[in-house]
Amino acid sequence: CLITFTLLKERNNFSAQIDELLNEITQLKSQLAAKNAAESTMKDDLKLLLNERKHLRAQLKDLGVDLEKTGSEFKRKNAALEAEKKQLSNALDELQRKLENEKMATSVAIQRVKDDYAVITLDVDAFFARGSARLNQSIFSVLDKIADSLEKSPTRRISVEGHTDNLPIRSSSLVKIYPSNWELSAARASSAVRYLLETNKGLSPKRLLAIGLGEYHPIADNDTPEGRKRNRRIEIKLLPEGL
Template identity: 40%
Template sequence: MKHSWYFLLAAGAFLTGCVSTSTFEEKSAELAACESRAKNELAACNAARSETETRLTAANQELDVYRKIAEANKQKLEAVQKQENVLRERMQQELADKSVEIEQLRGQLTVRMLDKIVFRSGSANILPEGMAVLDKLVEVIADSSDIIRVEGHTDDTPISDKLKTKYPSNWELSAARASAVARYIETRHHINPKRLESLGFSEYHPVAPNDTPENKLRNRRVEIVLRPAPEAEAAPAFHAARHLRAWWIAGCLAIAGFVAGPAVAADDTSLDDSARKVGNNFGEMLKGMGQELKKAGGSLSESGKKDDKKEKQSPENAPDKDKDDAR
């Protein structure tokens, strides 16, 4: 009887050993698979982190470019304001008797001179009074790099029969007057002709309806528009927004990977620290970029609002009915 009990105990021990060995092998295989997944995910996280850091470096570089552009635009606006102040100071008499008007709109300065001080009726020969005004103007802008666009404008009065042989219409008269002013600026003050533009607009860009003698007088004018010299265009703003969105998505994926990695490989504490470090750095970087972009666009946005308000109040933006009546 004793021998039977010994036999049963030995058989049980043998079977228990077999089950334990099988369970151990299964657990070992599971552990190896987890370790392999953890290594793969760690490699992916490291790659994502490296790419995100590269994108953040590029973002900082692009942000520096936009910051410089904003600063340059701010300096240009300040220069335009300074020009306007100097011109107003030197042309106090002309501004007082309303023979000259000065206007700043969208970073461009416009000096509007009525034809009564620049030309005789039906003539494109500059009067001495007009030369004096032009001399004051050119003294202020001679050292700048601004493009000087001279525009000739008339009222809607048709050319008289005796002048039609020389000026068949107001197109020719307005163009001749603009050309005369541009030529005077070039020859008298030795301004680089590449900075000069001459345009005739005839009667089709009035600043007031041609319904009274006073309004007709305002429409017979020469305008000198000062605009910044063209520069190489910067990347459009929407590119920055698109890149910022891509960086955000990439960063979120990277951070998600860093957080998921330690959950699989819990014994790798350095990965958890990296996740927090990169996540914090990425968040601070995005916050800083947002503040810088807002700061860079703030002054330009405020200037644009002021210019829009001026443009709405400008006589040239009167309702179409008034323009049609003027024609």
């Protein structure tokens, strides 16, 4: 009986060990399956990363080409802009010399606001009769010289702006034509624009604006005769493209 009891006890212990080993095997199988799944996921992730790297390299290559094109285009446009500025400067220098040679510099002023923006101011009293928008013949040669300069800066927009002093129009006959300084300043600007277009076929009408600003943008004191004379003017503005 003692032997039988001992054998039974050993068998039970052996069965317990077998169960324990089976549990360990099951756990190892689970761990192995999890490891295999993780490796499979890692392989998939690695494949995705490699594909993404491939796409990124292609995008970087395209971006490099685009940046090169953009840089070249910027350099080209900047060079063209600098050439236009130089062209404008040369044209204004030439205009100034012509005006000085013909003793017209006192009636025409050239102001270079920026290297790509200039204003040519005409003394209205020298080129228009008082209260009139009809051009005197003395302005024809001036406008011709200005037109030559404008044609040498073909990308510039040209704003021709009429200005008056603050004295109202009192003549009954003139009031019928120009009820206020608005109409007079606009008519004078339009007369200058018409002459530029009719006698200089190289100018495109699309480049020109005729604007009447009346008495509302003075550059001097309207309380003195000298100030009012300065305010009676035509401004021809050479504007850069896009302004």
